Amino acid sequence: MSARATTATAQRVLWQIRHDPRTVALLLVVPTGLLVLLYFLFEGQPHTFQRIGAPLCGLFPFIVMFLVTSIAMLRERTSGTLERLMTLPLAKVDILFGYGIAFGLLAALQALIVCTVGFAILGLHAAHGAWLVGLLAIANALLGMALGLSASAFARTEFQAVQFMPALILPQLLLCGLFVARSQMADWLHAISWLMPLTYAYEALARATAPAPLGGAMAADVLAVAGFTLAALGLGALTLRRRTA
Amino acid sequence: MAEASALTVENLRVRRGGREVLRALSLEVQRGTVTGLLGPSGCGKSTLMRAIVGVQIIASGNVTVLGHRAGAAELRRRVGYVTQAPSVYADITIGENLRYFAAIVGADRERIERTIATVGLAGRERQLVGSLSGGERSRVSLATALLNQPELLILDEPTVGLDPLLRSELWGFFHELARGGTTLLVSSHVMDEAGQCDRLLLMRDGELLSQSTPEQLRESTGESDLAQAFLSVIRRSRAAGGSDPAQT
Numbered sequence: 001m002s003a004r005a006t007t008a009t010a011q012r013v014l015w016q017i018r019h020d021p022r023t024v025a026l027l028l029v030v031p032t033g034l035l036v037l038l039y040f041l042f043e044g045q046p047h048t049f050q051r052i053g054a055p056l057c058g059l060f061p062f063i064v065m066f067l068v069t070s071i072a073m074l075r076e077r078t079s080g081t082l083e084r085l086m087t088l089p090l091a092k093v094d095i096l097f098g099y100g101i102a103f104g105l106l107a108a109l110q111a112l113i114v115c116t117v118g119f120a121i122l123g124l125h126a127a128h129g130a131w132l133v134g135l136l137a138i139a140n141a142l143l144g145m146a147l148g149l150s151a152s153a154f155a156r157t158e159f160q161a162v163q164f165m166p167a168l169i170l171p172q173l174l175l176c177g178l179f180v181a182r183s184q185m186a187d188w189l190h191a192i193s194w195l196m197p198l199t200y201a202y203e204a205l206a207r208a209t210a211p212a213p214l215g216g217a218m219a220a221d222v223l224a225v226a227g228f229t230l231a232a233l234g235l236g237a238l239t240l241r242r243r244t245a
Numbered sequence: 246m247a248e249a250s251a252l253t254v255e256n257l258r259v260r261r262g263g264r265e266v267l268r269a270l271s272l273e274v275q276r277g278t279v280t281g282l283l284g285p286s287g288c289g290k291s292t293l294m295r296a297i298v299g300v301q302i303i304a305s306g307n308v309t310v311l312g313h314r315a316g317a318a319e320l321r322r323r324v325g326y327v328t329q330a331p332s333v334y335a336d337i338t339i340g341e342n343l344r345y346f347a348a349i350v351g352a353d354r355e356r357i358e359r360t361i362a363t364v365g366l367a368g369r370e371r372q373l374v375g376s377l378s379g380g381e382r383s384r385v386s387l388a389t390a391l392l393n394q395p396e397l398l399i400l401d402e403p404t405v406g407l408d409p410l411l412r413s414e415l416w417g418f419f420h421e422l423a424r425g426g427t428t429l430l431v432s433s434h435v436m437d438e439a440g441q442c443d444r445l446l447l448m449r450d451g452e453l454l455s456q457s458t459p460e461q462l463r464e465s466t467g468e469s470d471l472a473q474a475f476l477s478v479i480r481r482s483r484a485a486g487g488s489d490p491a492q493t
Contacts, residue, residue, distance in 0.1 A: 008348030015337045015345075019373065080332030084389075087298045089321040090349050242316065243302045245261060 001091045009090075009098025010105075013072070017106065027068070027106060031060035031114045039122045050124055055178060055205035057118045058133045061107040061141035062201060066169055069103060069148030070161045077152065086242045095240065096149070096233055100142060107141030108134075127211040136208060139225055140201045146232035147197070153239030172198035177206070197232075200224035251276045251397050251428035252297060257306035259292050266292050268451040269306070274430055274444075279423045281442030282432040283475070289451045290432040291329055294399050297430070298326040311396060322350065325395035329402045329432075331386035333374055339385050340370030343392065350393035357392065363418060364388045365411055380406040387415075398422070400431045404438065416441045436472035447475055454478050 017024060035053060042049035076082045085095065111134045119130040126133045151168060155161035175185070175193040182193050193199045204221035207214055252274040259267040266289045274280045282290050295301035296308055299316015308315035311323055333342045343357045352360075361367050364384040374385055387403050404412045416438070419429050423443070431442070439445055440459055447454040447462075455462065455478050459471060468474040 004351075005349050008345055012334070012337065012341070012345040015341045016334060019336050019338075079335070080328050080330055081334060083300055084326065084328065084332040085349075086300055087321060087324070087326045088346070088349050089318075243300055245302050 001093045001097075002089075005090045005094040006097045006101070009094055010101035013099055013102035014105070016072075017102070023068075027064060027110055028113055031057075031064070031110060032117045034060070035114060035118050035122065046123070049122075050209075052178060053118060053122070054124045054126060054133070054209035055202055057114050057124070058111070058137040058140055058205040058208075059173075059178070059198075059202065060114055061110050061137045062144035062198065063165075063169055063173075064110065064144070065103050065107055065141040066144035066148040066151075067162070067165055069099065069145040070152045070155065070164055071158060072099070073149050073152035074155055074158060074161045078156075082240070083244070086240070092237050092240045096237060099149070100145060100233075103145045104138055104142055107138050111137035111141070124209075126209045128208045128214060132208040133205060136201070136204050136222075139222070139229070140205075143197055143201060143225055143229045143232070146229045146236060149236035150232050150239060153236070169198075172196045175199065176202035178202055197225065197228035200228070249275055251311060252430065253307075253309045254293070254297070255307045255309075257293070257296060257308060258304040259289075259296060259301060260304050261292065265304075266451050267296070270451070270453050272446055272453055272456055274428060274446075276428050277423055277426050278443040279419050279429045279431060279441070280444045280446060281439055282430055282446045282448065283436065283439055284434065284448030286434050288448045290434075290448055291401055293448070294326070294401050294430070294432060298324060298399055322393060323396045325390035325393070325398045327383075327387050327390045327398075327400045327403055329405075331374075331379075331382040333382065333386050333389060335375035335382075336373070338371050338373055339366055339377075342374060342385055343370075343388060346389040347392050352392040360388045360391050363391060365414070380408070380411075383407075384411075394427070396427060398427060398429045400429065402432055402434065404433065436475055439471040439475075445471075447478055449479055449482075452482075454482050 035056065038053050038056070039049060042052075115130050115134050115137070118124045119126055119133070147168070151164045152161060155164065175182070175189060175196060176198045177193070182190055182199070185193065200221045204218060204225065207218045207221065250273045254270055254272045257267050257270045258265060270293065282293070284290055292301060296303055297310060297315055299320070310320055313320055334345075339361070343361060347353070347357050361370060364387055366381065366384060366388070374382060377385070383403065383405065387400070390398065390400075404415055407415070419431065423429055433439070442459065444456065444458055445462060446456050457465070462471065462474045462478070463469055466474040466477040468477055
């Protein structure tokens, strides 16, 4: 692993994004736009908006980074650039960390905007500080990135990669507790929800935005998110093969 | 140290999609030469090159590059590889592509500028690669492999679709590199480039039909035209046992 190759990769990914201003605009504007939509949707029910909107501020980067990474990595695989990188003095972790740094920065910017609008303008509260939601948002973005990276190995075309979003992310979003409390789910659904990384990401966000004191449970959720991220990165590294058929 | 061959391939077999694409191929490439790898599209040239740079899973055989097993970590700074389809980032500029690959291999600014000039793209660093023609893109791809002055350059059809003048300039540049001690293996499916090479490897259907100099090829076949000479080598090999020689 080399710091120079890692930072060069991060910079290259940021150059790619910078040359695509429409994607940058979509990344930064869409989550905030959806939050504003929810605000008006639940205009008469501020409690519902608080219960869904506050954690959602920290979940947007997860969803977006999953999509962006799975497509970016698939392109890297199909365009031959990954094969070229594999013949150069560059470690696999340089690629993974390079992507992590670039998308982490982008997620931070995205979280800053959506949290500012949500907590300062639309009246959402984060009992333990909006900054905590912002930090969790970055961690969740890295989780989304790591999952997207692994998922890209199982797609041959961009059409397939895009389908992984409804196939892998939507079920997690439905079962994580955001829409229906997990305690009210059928037992088997509840059991499945324990296996899904997004459940822990949501729980941490729910704790950060609710007034109850943060206990060891918060730490456990954060550790679970970190564990899933590392496991997905490890799986992603396994899918970056130097030799292929 | 002064080993004569930069590259040896012994009994290399590669299977792709259930088909044997390289069939017990053996060859040798001498240091400081420009060696042409010629043969029709689909004969296994690219697969052979992938095996040499160590990204191809092989069924059996040995590939030794600069004294190491192909794909060894030590070789990643010493071997340059340019794929047939330009493998550069289309969504960033020429200059950004080169700066990225230069950072990985450790080439400085001056080296980047000289390399851009070599491939005839000076002054166009700020242009997006995606807006370039196919030939220009492959020049960017070639430039990224020249940045760290590798000892062995593996170039897969580097001159396809290029302007004839630029093509001849590039061949001149390849020979200049070879005089400086670099070994080049250059593939092509057009025979008119064969005369530009110091040595020729003729491939067909996953097998090596001949390895010689252009002069030897002309002499042994009695043909002055290299395309005709290739044809006669193919006929001779078919007469000697067809395209499926008895291998034990």
